[in-house]
Amino acid sequence: MEKSVQVCVTGGAGYIASFLIKHLLERGYTVHATLRSLSHASKVGLLKGLDHAETRLKLFEGDIYNPTEFAAAIHGCEFVFHVATPLQHDGGQYKSTSEAAVAAVKIIAESCLKSKTVKKLIYTASVVAASPSKSDASGYEDTMDESCWTPLDLSYEMFSDYINSKTLAEKEILSYNGLGIEVVSLACGLVGGETIQSFLSVSMSTLISQALSDGTFYKGLRALEDLDSKVPIAHIQDVIDAHIFAMENSDMNGRFLVASDFLKSVEIASLIMKHYPDITILPGFIEDTKRETKWSSKKLEELGFHYKFDADKIIYDSIACAKRLGAI
Template sequence: MNKSVKVCVTGGAGYIASFLIKHLLERGYTVHATLRSLNDDSKVGLLKGLDHAETRLKSFEGDIYNPTDFAAAIDGCEFVFHIATPMQHHKGSQYKDTGEAAVAGVKIIAESCIKSKSVKKLIYTASVMAASPLKGAASGYKDAMDETCWSPLDLPYEMYFDYINSKTLTEKVVLSYNGLGIDVVSLACGLVGGETIQPFLSSSITVLIEQVMNDATLYKGLRELEDLDSKVPIAHSQDVIEAHIFAMENSDMNGRFLVASALLKSAEIASLIHKHFPNINIPPE
């Protein structure tokens, strides 16, 4: 691929997005990154500090709760990575919850890609939380997680009810645009751990290692993911980045894909931690 092409990455200061931008710049791409606010010095500075940022990175304001902002960042790009997702609802907004905001946002972003006439492919960072292999109420799991798996929207989860519904509804909508002037790839990523350029631990990493942290609330989140998918799908951040770039650079790739290198029970995660770090005590419960 001609590395002089422009690509857009939404949610540019996030865990996956910032790491992806780092690799895109290193490989010669020009990147349009969106941030909720260009006045947030910590997030702007994180991206400005990357190699080649001075010459090949341009930052734009873009907020899911004001999705028309994204058109300027998308203009002139050949590929768009939509990674931004609302985690907390903005009370008093035009949307009733994060799910409605995320769906409205992805519609405008997809339509902006089509209207641009320059975008070839929209790559959406989905979640395994939208791909549950549950058969139905109290009836067990399918034999495998595949493209037909969608999480029910009425699960009684405390931690991730809104997030599950938001990611499920949004992924279905974005896939409906596949073939309507653009190709769409949806990457259902497992619980991501590994390298980061952020100066703090992402929520994904903290859930993955919460048994070490002995945090009962985060443990509840880990168990909810295990209940949802039968096991916890896990992916390394480097593999997630390579999957995004692979989806971009292979012109015939479109549709829905799972990004995970292992599926483990929470007890197996605890055993692996204890095996490699025997000095760490994990409570039996």
Template sequence: MEKVFVTGGVGYLASFLIKHLLERGYIVHATLRDLSNASKVGLLKGLAHAKTRLKLFEADIYNPSDFAAAIRGCAFVFHLATPLHHYDNNPQYKDTTEAAVAGVKIIAESCIKSKTVKKLIYTASVMAASPLIGDASGYKDVVDETCWTPLDLPYKMYFDYIHSKTLAEKEVLSYNGLGIEVVSLACGLVGGETIQSFVSDSMALLISQALSDGILYKGLRSLEDLDSKVPIAHVQDVIDAHIFAMENSNMNGRFLVASDFLKSVEIAYLIKKQYPYITILPKLVEDTKRETKWGSTKLEQLGFHYKFGAAQIIYDSIACAKRLGVI
């Protein structure tokens, strides 16, 4: 019956995490930007055990001091919220990077001041773990936890997000051992299922070829160009990794979370193999011929096991999109 805190409560991963934490018997504090939003509040209040073990707080990453009350009395903190777009009417920060870094700083310091928080688990992104060589002229042979995305990349799409996630992850890791333990989980592109009423941005990118969406496919290819291939993971494995990080007292530091590392052309192949009636436009299938290897095994060395492989991730993602009427 320990108390845990989850930021960004109605997000794709956060809502799924809250569901599983409640099912495992935890008391959950969660934040939303607007408690007057009935549909978002209803999503969380409708979860099993929410009436007795879920408490919601109003907070905004652009006002990180809002989070202190939600952290108070908690043993573990999951920080998933991150700004995707900069609010120009907020003079406090000049861009999303400043807001994201300030957010992790305030939350980490609030965890330390609370005297109750044992561990802070931060949801990072593989976009911060690019194997690109510094001048972007090529890739390292292997992707692992030692890889950090260069901050002077020539990419435009999602650059602000990449920059903010890289600097925010480095900032949160700097607090490891300073009164709390910190775990950073740099997650791949996540798909499989959702408790939301719409397909998440992550899942939409993953199945963009099946959606025949050229703009989303451009995003998938941007990620592929950043990481050499596309790291992917099932949402259930990602949630299990978060709970594993909390419950494993020997775990701290940085971990990459992805069960598979595929070229976008291989994703297209899996879509066609499992759903032969889905038409994929030829212009949405490009083979980069890259052979970078996935070298991250830190999570598995601690005893974590991925339950879902690439074929199941793609199958479940398409099935989810069909259920929600996107395909």
């Protein structure tokens, strides 16, 4: 059905954001999407090539390192999806990605309040901020759920800047919940399945790194496994549906973990070989941690959300996508 509702999506050309914009346009929403630069032809072309983009998509410049730019895109919107996140430090006025991410969250939240139109701010968070690691580094809690926050006083071999950035930014944005706007934080697992981009995202490359025989991405997979005890995973379509569910469910606010499955990396390897016996996974890419931490996040499903894709389908679709793009 045609909707007159305007929504804003930051980081519009990213893996999750571009898929989200596609589905919002298909559902009839008018979308304000931000890009770091409107002179980037391939990113602009990706979004302008979407169905209904000609009539219901408007592009704005918006850079995490210059967050006052986001106000123009937010103006007149009822819902804001803050998906953009800094992966590498660009210097400038901030000392780190964490400082930049937190400053951007504050300015975006304040822009939502000043707009007088925004009802809900939905933040695309990450499970790197939800580690069940015990703060004394003695192991893991028995379960992983929304009460878990990654201890920032521990040292991490990989992603330390990203872990700090996503953890601090998520806590900051949740502090605005109920202060004139509702805030939803969706801490997403490793996302795979499909893409509208012309290349594999870092997330999907990490998820199927064993099939790619890519040592760098596999190191990232194992680092996430060590951080969260196992690897939370989700299909891109379920992630998008969760974002739209958060927007359309007026009773929903606060923090939610988004993952349909919680697997050891050795179990991911088994699923790859099960569905694609033509793919050989080298011995160095198969390690069993023997960990038995349980996934106990039910908050999203208790509100009526249903995951449509299980681990088998996530892995099957991810490998199929990699083959389609020539990565395998």
